[in-house]
Amino acid sequence: MKIDVVRPWELTAFAVERWAALQAANPALDSPFLSPHWARAVARAQGPGAGDRGVRVAVLGGLADPKGFIAARVGPFAAMPAGAPMCDYQGLVAEPGLTVDPREIVQALGVGRLDFSHMIEDQAAFAPLARGRESSWVIDLADGYAAYEAERRAAGVSTLKDSDKKRRKVERELGPVTFTAFSRSKADLDQLIAWKQAQWRATGQVDLFAAGWPLALVRGLFASRDPDFGGVLFTLHIGDKLAAAQLDIRGGRNVHSWIISHDPAFERYSPGMLLFQDILRWMDDTPYSRLDLGAGEYRFKRELSNVQIGVTHGFVGAPSAAALMRETAYALRKAAESLPLGRMSELPGKAMRRLDLMRGLR
Helix, strand or coil, X not given: CCEEEECHHHXXXXXXXXXXXXXXXXXXXXXXXXXXXXXXXXXXXXXXXXXXXXXXXXXXXXXXXXCEEEEEEECCCEEEECCCCCCCCECCEECCCCCXXXXXXXXXXXXXXXXXXXXECCCCCCHHHEEEEEEEEEEECCCCHHHHHHHHHHCCCCXXXXXXXXXXXXXXXXXXXXXXXXXXXXXXXXXXXXXXXHHHHHCCCCCHHXXXXXXXXXXXXXXXXXXXXXXXXXXXXXXXXXXXXEEEEEECCEEEEEEEEECHHHXXXXXXXXXXXXXXHHHHHCCCCEEEEEECCCHHHHHHCCEEEEEEEEEEXXXXXXXXXXXXXXXXXXXXXXXXXXXHHHHHHHHHHHHHHHHHHC
């Protein structure tokens, strides 16, 4: 199959329209992370790269007759998802029934392998290459908030009812709760970033924003005025103080929960959950009908979600040293996870994820 590899800004208007049309035709691909706008936003944040390195789009069928698209960040030996580790989904956006050997994509990108970490599970071309899976959690509001709330209550989930109680409590004790969608407050965005960095430091995690380009990406998406794609800042004030904030990404029918945090001083009132509830209510009067919470084993995701999407991790390798190294790493990981060593069994997997994170941040 003919495959053209181009920089995101080299996509023709026809190719961008075709990409968007393929997404719109398949609900499983309706995520802002799978859109041409995401690839372009990441490329702007990361800069043009050096030589053949940087964000590239493999156009299956070629630019003149595009049949599928997949974006990746190309390094000297291997490629990874465009925007990783800030990217919550990966996948091939293509015509239904299109048959492709993923190794052709790897060869077209000019690398020895393509790693993936949150590949949509039902991608037929990549499914046989998966080495593990997890669930991504989604709230579907197709019938509106009231129907969703009733469905959660019938499922035995009391989270929303508890939030109503805490909302009344905080209003009695501290003052009115004010929700804002599409906030343009740079000060509130700065506070969200500061909270998130403090959270990462407190839990011993890597400060993603310190790498530079993730922070540029966040600020670029916040500043976006594109009607079809961009960041949307949601805020919750208690009295005159910012209590919680989210910078989410919007596209298609979806709002994807992305950067979230809150003021620890208001912890007893669960301001983050109050904000989620306000976002869900707000969506009733918008074109958006799904709030995607992404992957991760968190109680609030399990309780709020009513849809699960499988995502996988693995790699596509062409005959190369890069592919052999990855195969060896996965073999070590599988062997360790099969042994009854408790947390020690998880170390190879954690090491792989840590290395991938650091690769993505460079």
